[in-house]
Amino acid sequence: MFENLTSRLTRVLDSIRGQGRLTEEQISAAARELRMALLEADVALPVIKDFIDKVKARALGVEITQSLTPGQAFLRIVQQELTTTLGGTAEPINLRAQPPAVILMAGLQGSGKTTTTGKLARKLKTEDKKNVIVVSADVYRPAAIEQLRIVAGQVGVEWFPSAVGESPVAIATAALAHARKQYADVLIVDTAGRTTVDQEMMAEIAQLHAAVNPVETLFVVDSMTGQDAAKTARAFADAVPLTGVVLTKIDGDSRGGAALSVRHVTGKPIKFLGVGEKSDKLEVFHPDRIANRIIGQGDMLSLIEETAKKVDAEKAAKLAQKLKSKKGFDLEDFREQMLQVQNMGSIESLIEKLPGGAQIQAQMKNVNAGKEMGKVVAIINSMTPQERKFPDLIKASRKRRIAAGSGVEVQEVNKLLRQFDTTRDMMKKVANGGMAKLMRGLAGRLPPGMMPRR
């Protein structure tokens, strides 16, 4: 996500050296580079102008305190202005309505409306414990209605039937009456998408809006379309009272133009990011965290939240116990860790949230981490329980047997054993209080306010 913009900005920020006040030349040079970076990222021109003006004005007036170098001071200004451009504070989804709270999904064809409807239904069901019903008012494409039926089944929410030929308003009103009868908390109405903004489409969505009185009207838009995404959102906002925007396909967007333009161009907050095709790939939009990611500082808070959601707390506690005991870390634990990481989904999405993650990701482009981990698990599966507990037993003939059993070369078994040794050493350090050291090391790389206070 936004790799190109991040690497440009990191270079600009790294180029500000020296001590004392930021000089006018330094500020002008950095501002020029920033403008280039934002143009390349396909950010809308008025947004760029406003952003650069503000950064310049603040940088000229900045007092350099003893604790900040000019580079750090400039970084902080850029971070804060990016946060403002992205919307300031996070605006969570609003469900404050007489239930069922209605959410109307709008957007062009192929923007990811139906996928997002499923993701949102899943999130509201699993995280907020809401009773959700979904309905499709896309009466032009039977495939769209069928797609929503399948998605609803996958995430385990009720799908209200609709069919081609019915009127969208009649479908939505019937679904609302049904949701009331069922005491549902939320009704999500997916609507028809067209390839371009047209009058008929706008009239239809306006009628739907009037019929179901939604508490949220979300505009779903493909972030890969850059600043055009913000323009389309504005055209919709002129026709219906939008309450927020969902930017999809952020996982494939290396530029960031849509994210940086939407708020300024539409005045509407970005509420969610679609970060993959699967139903759990929806992130709440936090402007400050995204700003940190854009300047290469990572997003440790989201990483911690995401990890906490997916890691099995009981297993983690058991491992911690075991690390402290005499038994120590063995190949069973190594396999368990691999399986847990695989469970967390794509490693790339985790790495990109680490400080400097965009660069690491660029270097990892050719490595298929998921496949590598699968191989490790297969090799460990071919070992006997005894070998997993006492890896030092694994000598030449056992290595050959394990390699044959898992369909790999002996070198792969050696590689795994070396990786295991390194991990075991690291685990020992963590168990002996090395975590504190690790965090102190990280502290130097994170902007003020992001490190947990101790």
Ligand SMILES: Nc1nc2c(ncn2[C@@H]2O[C@H](COP(=O)(O)OP(=O)(O)OP(=O)(O)O)[C@@H](O)[C@H]2O)c(=O)[nH]1
């Ligand atoms: N990589 C990625 N793909 C996504 C994301 N969101 C949606 N997609 C994909 O985009 C394509 C279009 O998504 P749909 O949900 O069918 O789009 P739609 O807006 O409902 O389209 P219509 O029903 O034709 O109006 C599908 O292949 C989705 O899997 C995302 O966040 N990341």
